[in-house]
Amino acid sequence: MIAVAVEFRPRKIRTVAVVSAVFLVAVFGVVGWLLGDTPTGVIFRTSDQVAMVLLGVLLAAGVLLLARPRVRADETGVEVRNVITARRFEWSEVLHVSFPDGASWARLELPDDEYVSIMAVQAVDREHAVAAVRALRELHRAARG
Structure with a gap:
């Protein structure tokens, strides 16, 4: 589901x-x-x-x-709010949701080797971060077909 x-x-x-x-x-x-x-x-x-x-x-x-970072996602896209900036991406713009080894936070992989850090999903939060990445990947997969 x-x-x-x-x-x-x-x-x-x-x-x-x-x-x-x-x-x-x-x-x-x-x-x-x-x-x-x-x-x-x-x-x-x-x-x-x-x-x-x-x-x-x-x-x-x-x-x-x-304490300001937040990520919101739904079936149409994802909004990433970091310390100062906030941006919304449609799922069609996002290639992958990743959490590279040794990274402090997750990121959205975009075309042309660009990426946006998701500071709301931090490695120190362990299980919470895993659940967040899984949920984002599930929404991405569902939106991309």
Whole structure:
């Protein structure tokens, strides 16, 4: 039986990204709060403390970008959203769904020796990655006939 639509996101990196983001905001928040009370003779103003907290928030937002990858596929095509970019491919454009030995993530093989990495399907997710590649291959095979 063929799944009508599937969606996969990385698991381990999402957990690591969320924990790291919370840690960064907490650390920079504490450092910002403690900046006002230093015996070093340096005068830190409220704006310096706020800037320190905002720096932590910006760094946390950057780390959370690692949790953004997603792959959605249905009988007509596949949408790959990586850290910054998102692209949709019809199954007729895709030659193969592969996961090369030693690679960190799966990829779509395209004509002219091109490929697109699928960062949502990562090797560290093991069984989840295997299930994702199998589901994508099944949809590809069904669409290509």
